[in-house]
Amino acid sequence: xxxNRILPAIAVGLILLFLAFPILVVVIVSFSSATYLxxxxxxxxxKWYAAYFGSADWLRxxxxxxxxxxxxxxxxTTLGTLAAIGIARLPRALRLPVTGLILSPLIVPVxxxxxxxxxAFSRYGLxxxxxxxxxxxxxxxxxxxxxSVSASLAGIDPRLEQAALSLGATPRATFFQVTLPLIRPGxxxxxxxxxxxxxxxxxxxxxxxxxxxxTLPRRMWDDLRFQIDxxxxxVSTLTVALTVLLMxxxxxxxxxxxxxxxxxxxxxx
Amino acid sequence: MRAVQKTMNPMPLLLxxxxxxxxxxxxxxxxxxxxxxxxxxxxxxxANYAALPDDPVxxxxxxxxLVTSLIVTVGTLLMGYPVxxxxxxxxxxxxxxxxxxxxxxxxxxxxxxxxxxxxxxRHGLINESLLAAGxxxxxxxxxxxxxxTQIAMTHILLPYMILPIANAxxxxxxxxxxxxxxxxxxPFATFRQVTLPLSMPGxxAGMLLVFVxxxxxxITPAMVGGPREITLSMLISQxxxxxxxxxxxxxxxxxxxxxxxxxxxxxxLPGIRSAFRMNAR
Numbered sequence: 001x002x003x004n005r006i007l008p009a010i011a012v013g014l015i016l017l018f019l020a021f022p023i024l025v026v027v028i029v030s031f032s033s034a035t036y037l038x039x040x041x042x043x044x045x046x047k048w049y050a051a052y053f054g055s056a057d058w059l060r061x062x063x064x065x066x067x068x069x070x071x072x073x074x075x076x077t078t079l080g081t082l083a084a085i086g087i088a089r090l091p092r093a094l095r096l097p098v099t100g101l102i103l104s105p106l107i108v109p110v111x112x113x114x115x116x117x118x119x120a121f122s123r124y125g126l127x128x129x130x131x132x133x134x135x136x137x138x139x140x141x142x143x144x145x146x147x148s149v150s151a152s153l154a155g156i157d158p159r160l161e162q163a164a165l166s167l168g169a170t171p172r173a174t175f176f177q178v179t180l181p182l183i184r185p186g187x188x189x190x191x192x193x194x195x196x197x198x199x200x201x202x203x204x205x206x207x208x209x210x211x212x213x214x215t216l217p218r219r220m221w222d223d224l225r226f227q228i229d230x231x232x233x234x235v236s237t238l239t240v241a242l243t244v245l246l247m248x249x250x251x252x253x254x255x256x257x258x259x260x261x262x263x264x265x266x267x268x269x
Numbered sequence: 270m271r272a273v274q275k276t277m278n279p280m281p282l283l284l285x286x287x288x289x290x291x292x293x294x295x296x297x298x299x300x301x302x303x304x305x306x307x308x309x310x311x312x313x314x315x316a317n318y319a320a321l322p323d324d325p326v327x328x329x330x331x332x333x334x335l336v337t338s339l340i341v342t343v344g345t346l347l348m349g350y351p352v353x354x355x356x357x358x359x360x361x362x363x364x365x366x367x368x369x370x371x372x373x374x375x376x377x378x379x380x381x382x383x384x385x386x387x388x389x390x391r392h393g394l395i396n397e398s399l400l401a402a403g404x405x406x407x408x409x410x411x412x413x414x415x416x417x418t419q420i421a422m423t424h425i426l427l428p429y430m431i432l433p434i435a436n437a438x439x440x441x442x443x444x445x446x447x448x449x450x451x452x453x454x455x456p457f458a459t460f461r462q463v464t465l466p467l468s469m470p471g472x473x474a475g476m477l478l479v480f481v482x483x484x485x486x487x488i489t490p491a492m493v494g495g496p497r498e499i500t501l502s503m504l505i506s507q508x509x510x511x512x513x514x515x516x517x518x519x520x521x522x523x524x525x526x527x528x529x530x531x532x533x534x535x536x537x538l539p540g541i542r543s544a545f546r547m548n549a550r
Contacts, residue, residue, distance in 0.1 A: 012355040015348045016369045019427060022384035023376055025394060029387060037387065038397070079288040086284030098285055101292055108300070109485025109528055111502040112521045115509050116300030139296035142288065171280075200377035203487055207509070217379050224383060224492065233387070236380040247375040 023240065030233035037230055048234035058235065061219035064130060065199055068215060071134040072141050072198040077191045079138070080145030085179070087146070088153050103143045110203045113140065118207035128210020136208055137198040144197060145190035152186025152257065185257035192250040196243050303514070307522050310515035317519040326504070327520070334501040337418060337490070338483035344423040345479050346472065349430030353471075356431070357438040374428040382492040385421040386412060389493065418494035422486055429482060430475040437471025438464070470538070477535045481528045 030048055032041030052058050083102065087095055105113060117136045118127065126132030156179070164174040202217040209218045216239070220232055307317050321327050356366050373381060388394045389411040396408040411417050441464060449459040487502035494500075499507075501524050508517035 008351060008355070012351050012366075015352050015427075016366060018348070018424065019373050020369045022381065022388055022424065023373055025387055026380065026384045037390075038392070079291055082284045083288035086281040086286075089278070089281035090285060094282075098289060101297060102288065105296065107481065107528060107532060109502065109521075109524050111485060111487050111505050112304075112525050113296065113300060115505060115517060115521065116303040117296065118509070119303040119306075119514065120295075120299030135295045139292055142292065146288075196375075200379070202377075202379050206506075217377065220379060220383075221488075224386070232383060236383060240376050240380060243375050243377065244372065247371070251371075 026233050027237050027240070029230050030237040032230050032233075034230070037233075048230040049238075051231050052234045052238070055231075058219065058231070061214050061216045064213065065216040068130055068133050068137060068213075069195045069198040072137045073191050073195045075134065075138045076141040076145050076194045077187060080142045080190060080194075081149050081183075081187050083142075084146045084149035084153060085175075088150065099146075102146050105140050106143045110140075114204045114207050117204060121208060127208055128212035130213045133205065133208055133213045133215065136204050137201055140201060140204065141194035141197045144193035145187075148190035148193065149183055149186045152183040155257075156182050185253050189250045189254050192246045192253075196246055200239070200243065304518050304522050304525075306514045307518035310518075317515055318522075321519065321523070330499055330501055330504045331523070333415075333498050334484060337415070337422070337486075337500065338480050340419050341422045341426055341483045342476050342480045344419065345427050345430035346476060348423070349427055349475065350434055350472070352427075353431045353434035353438055356435045370428050370431055373424070378425055378488050379492075381425050382421055382489045385417065385424065385489075385493050389417050389420070412493055414495050415498045418490045418498070421489050421493050422483055425489060426479045426482060429478045433474040433478065434468060434471040437468045437474075441467045473535065473538050477531065481531055484524065484528055 029037065029041065031044045031046070032038070033043040033045035033047055034041055083098075087098060087102075090098060117139075121127050121132050121136070124132075126135070160178055160182070161174055164178045165171070169177065200217060201215070202221060205213075205215045205218045206221065209215060214222075216235070220235060223232055308315060310317070352366065352370070356363055356370075359366075386393070390396070391408045391410070391412065393412065395411070396405070399405040400408065411420075445463050445467070446459050449463045450456065454462065485502055486500060487506065490498075490500045491503055491506075501520060505517050505520045505524070508514075508520065
């Protein structure tokens with residue numbers, strides 16, 4: 001009986017090790033003091049972090065990626081939240097094609113999106129421009145905002161909005177004082193996803209970066225073509241730390257909004 | 270149409286229009302106009318498609334892409350099902366298991382592919398440990414082979430298999446398994462005849478998701494894969510670099526049609542839609 005339980009537990013443990021181990025190795029290598037890539041490191045140090053923070057070649061793409069991701073968040077969250085509210089009230093005949101268009105970047109292979117955008121943007125002079133990068137990344141980020149906000153909207157009790165309207169609130173006031181506070185966690189989660197999707201995006205950047213809009217993943221990619229020194233491990237560790245922090249935030253936020261919703265609906269009647 | 274106009278409030282349209290126009294201008298029209306090159310170059314023609322069945326490069330690359338996706342789908346299924354089962358059956362360990370699944374899931378594909386370069390390289394962790402243990406005389410060549418692509422893609426896509434299966438397992442009424450064992454079924458018979466069949470919608474959703482995502486993989490095979498065993502995405506990228514737009518557009522249309530066709534067919538399977546719902550990242 002115990003063997004029946006121990007063997008599967010070992011198998012699952014090994015698979016989980018397979019999942020987590022490669023990332024742990026990158027984190028450990030980033031703290032290596034060796035001048036080349038070796039594992040386990042002979043000694044630990046912050047050499048490769050110093051190399052990263054001391055190099056304008058690394059910091060310039062980092063600032064560009066943060067700037068692009070910030071602009072993508074503002075654009076995709078604004079457009080996506082308004083659209084999600086609109087879609088919920090659209091007649092059915094229009095709702096299907098509109099959601100199909102907006103969510104399609106989730107299933108269209110990203111190489112097809114990337115070369116399509118490259119094909120058009122190269123005619124408008126938008127290749128090698130941070131502005132063009134923001135436009136392209138926004139299209140890829142919008143599905144995350146719309147799905148997240150739509151899920152929040154679906155959880156709202158419509159009677160709350162009806163109550164506000166019947167008590168004399170204008171539609172505008174109802175939106176800002178009732179609807180928006182209720183969907184705020186969904187909007188925030190969508191914004192975090194949008195940030196990460198742009199900050200980590202590589203395939204579109206490979207075509208659109210040119211020489212004027214080299215993002216951090218693009219810079220890492222170029223570096224990996226020639227060498228794999230541990231600077232990349234340090235950069236990787238920093239980006240992993242940033243995304244894990246943001247995703248954990250999104251995860252907690254979503255959980256809390258679910259709890260709020262269940263307590264609100266259980267106390268409603 | 271008239272009935273719609275009469276009752277329709279213009280507000281939803283005004284709210285949706287900015288995003289729809291944005292997506293049309295910077296995404297849909299660019300992608301469609303690129304795809305049109307496959308039928309309008311050099312003149313209006315279907316010759317680009319008609320040439321594909323006799324094109325050895327396309328056939329080899331398309332076959333390689335399908336085989337890679339299939340191997341990765343089977344690999345993630347074999348490794349994902351036990352983890353999904355543990356996630357649902359061992360609530361005490363569930364938070365730890367979930368963190369170990371989500372940590373790689375939240376890490377970018379670029380970083381995860383790089384991690385496999387570090388592990389599989391000629392002087393990588395695996396070769397160095399096997400050499401140090403005396404199990405090898407000289408380093409194995411794993412990096413830049415199809416095997417490296419398959420390992421790294423299995424790693425990257427594993428969470429997409431685990432999450433829908435766990436979701437399907439969670440929806441199974443636990444009293445069914447209790448009834449089966451109460452009626453004398455062994456734990457294995459209970460699993461095989463009750464749990465496994467009821468989890469099939471999750472398995473189908475996970476397989477579809479992993480296969481379709483694997484079809485479009487570009488970064489990972491380009492970084493860790495073999496120089497000759499390229500995928501459809503890599504061939505498309507090469508053709509764009511050579512400004513061979515008609516061919517790139519034709520290949521893109523084939524890739525897109527394969528992905529959408531699979532989704533359309535599988536969406537008719539019973540239960541797969543509900544299994545999918547949880548999964549929008």
